[in-house]
Amino acid sequence: RKEVEQDPGPFNVPEGATVAFNCTYSNSASQSFFWYRQDCRKEPKLLMSVYSSGNEDGRFTAQLNRASQYISLLIRDSKLSDSATYLCVVNIHKLIFGQGTTLQVKP
Amino acid sequence: DTAVSQTPKYLVTQMGNDKSIKCEQNLGHDTMYWYKQDSKKFLKIMFSYNNKELIINETVPNRFSPKSPDKAHLNLHINSLELGDSAVYFCASSQGQYENIQYFGAGTRLSVL
Numbered sequence: 001r002k003e004v005e006q007d008p009g010p011f012n013v014p015e016g017a018t019v020a021f022n023c024t025y026s027n028s029a030s031q032s033f034f035w036y037r038q039d040c041r042k043e044p045k046l047l048m049s050v051y052s053s054g055n056e057d058g059r060f061t062a063q064l065n066r067a068s069q070y071i072s073l074l075i076r077d078s079k080l081s082d083s084a085t086y087l088c089v090v091n092i093h094k095l096i097f098g099q100g101t102t103l104q105v106k107p
Numbered sequence: 108d109t110a111v112s113q114t115p116k117y118l119v120t121q122m123g124n125d126k127s128i129k130c131e132q133n134l135g136h137d138t139m140y141w142y143k144q145d146s147k148k149f150l151k152i153m154f155s156y157n158n159k160e161l162i163i164n165e166t167v168p169n170r171f172s173p174k175s176p177d178k179a180h181l182n183l184h185i186n187s188l189e190l191g192d193s194a195v196y197f198c199a200s201s202q203g204q205y206e207n208i209q210y211f212g213a214g215t216r217l218s219v220l
Contacts, residue, residue, distance in 0.1 A: 043211035049207070
């Protein structure tokens, strides 16, 4: 079983749509959690940290469920510029990256 | 000003050759990393150095040898290149070894022919 699992997609959505990505992790000792964004042929960049209480940054909402070992990212009112691969990341003394979920927002 | 810069951006070489990739960060960070992203897009850590000291050494063939002359630089030397080494190699840095937020370089696309 992979340490961090994501549905690779692609998710094709129209502008303005709400889209949700899910991620599961296998190691219950995982300490911290993140979503990174990677544009095509570019480096990963931190999008946001994920907390058990849930956290929001503009149109982006991240949620962590430690009991289920499940992380989610919700994007509201999708923009064309949101098209990218979203990487679920878990910290167990080092960063473990999921394969990424590709989002394509269409006009 | 690029925070984490790595060179070269592209590297095309023949099997069996030896090549190096250089990385420099101007963020004043203590910890630097090398990651490999394969064709299936999995990004995996290879090495990590904290203040020039090796702290993470994943199961990587010993043909890969990192070198950190100072805490702002972490280079990667690869001996006897193989076809399976073709990938994108990313350098990254963070404030400290327990700091979660990492800043990545633009990547080096290595193609072994």
